[in-house]
Amino acid sequence: MFNYVGNIHLHSTYSDGFATLKEIARTARKENLDFIIVTDHFNLAGLPEQGYYGKMLLLVGMEVNDEKNHYLALDISEVVANDEAQTVIDKVNMQKGIGIIAHPFEKGSPLYENYKTYEWNEWTVKDFQGIEVWNFLSQYKDEITGILKGIYLLFFPHSALKGPYQETLDKLDSYQKQGIKVFAFGGSDAHGIKVKLGPLLLFTISPYDLCFRCINTHVICEKELSGKVDTDKDVIYQALRAGRFWIGYDYFKNSKGFQFYIKSPGKRWLMGEDLPLQQNLFAEVRTPYKALVRLIRDGEIYKESKGTIHQFTIHKKGVYRIEAYHKRFFGYRLWIFSNPIWVI
Ligand SMILES: [Zn+2]
Ligand SMILES: [Zn+2]
Structure with missing residues (x-):
């Protein structure tokens, strides 16, 4: 078995992210990741750029969403349009993709569109493969309860990212206890959002480099990566599909070797x-x-x-x-x- 570390759920300039795929790949290489999976909203425009950047494999999936019910679709080749939640899930399954319910519970922040949230509210659905239990941007945003707290979090982001919400874990456990193979995913939702405060102060929310050191995905693969995109892509997706992976918050201590x-x-x-x-x-x-x-x-x-x-x-x-x-x-x-x- 071979272990690799990656990062899932990223946005680029193909949707509302602030960096190009090339720039994101360069950052991931610098942070010593083996793979990343970019999931822009509504499109697979990055697919032609899927491939190796040095030794780092960039894979392209997408995020299907309306305002609520965000669904990550990995290992697909045709765009899945937004629709009823179950229809979206079925369409990803028809392509034999991997579907993950993204950031299912959110609290919202008074400083972000007056507590606007993007949670999942269609729990009668079935046949999805994963639940994103730990999401960098979503949980970071939830902790911005005021201006002072927002400033504090710029310097101490990890205090907002202590772990999955209990509501999310309860959902995950409820499926797993029935023997349903729904797996726990961790996502960054990195957008690298640049915010300007006055003429001098520029800061970034969910910066790619920081995200690549926090909520990582460690896969256990049956084969060693060969450097060939098509086979390696399947090796990584195989591990994700089988649940052969863990989420590691690697910032303070790298979980490699677990x-x-x-x-x-x-x-x-x-x-x-x-x-x-x-x-x-x-x-x-x-x-x-x-x-x-x-x-x-x-x-x-x-x-x-x-x-x-x-x-x-x-x-x-x-x-x-x-x-x-x-x-x-x-x-x-x-x-x-x-x-x-x-x-x-
Ligand atoms: Zn989302
Ligand atoms: Zn997202």
């Missing part, structure tokens, strides 16, 4: 997989730095461990995922959010 699997004496199961309950099952977790690791079962904290190697016995059915926290000042900060393994 491992989570369930093993019996003769076999191992990875994130996204399921196995029948049997004797002698262990969940094993390795974190590249010391961490507080929580084994979550059916959405509830089940067991905890501190250190770098963590082992938990498993003797109950359930859906198991990992939340790892690293120390930060006097407390702990969410660092790694894994996809689950089902024991059925």
Whole structure:
């Protein structure tokens, strides 16, 4: 298995982002990402530019949306027009794409169009592949509760990005507990929005370089990337489709090297997989730095461990995922959010 790190959900000048694909790719290379997936609103105009920029693979999907119900569509080749939520989902499935419900819950900010939000409000839908549980721009915006807080966040952006909202996790857990393979995605929603305050002050909201160090997607691939766009694209999408990935908030500590699997004496199961309950099952977790690791079962904290190697016995059915926290000042900060393994 081969691990790669990427960043998902980006906007370029093909919609409302402030940088071109070339510029975004250059930044991603500098930040040592292996791949990025750009998802401009309403179009796939970037597709001809999909490919390698140095060793960094730029992939192009899109975001289908009206005002509410934003849906990320990856690995598609035809534009999906906005429509009823279920129709959009079905159309992405018809192209065998990967569809993700984006930023499903938002609080809004008084400084952004008087609490305007872009949440998902069609929960009767089915057959989507993922929920974006952690979104940089959306959660950053939600924390701008006033002018002073807005200024504070320019200097301390991470305080707005402490982890997924409980409402979002409840939704994710409700699907996963039914055995439905809906996976947790992390997105940047980077736009690199440049805002001018007076003649001298220019600042950027959701800058690409910062986003590329925060909510990253680490995929576990069956094949090594070869440098050929068409095969490598499938290798990465395969891992995403299978749920073989985790979200790493890599800014303070890089989560590269994280491992989570369930093993019996003769076999191992990875994130996204399921196995029948049997004797002698262990969940094993390795974190590249010391961490507080929580084994979550059916959405509830089940067991905890501190250190770098963590082992938990498993003797109950359930859906198991990992939340790892690293120390930060006097407390702990969410660092790694894994996809689950089902024991059925
Ligand atoms: Zn959106
Ligand atoms: Zn977006």
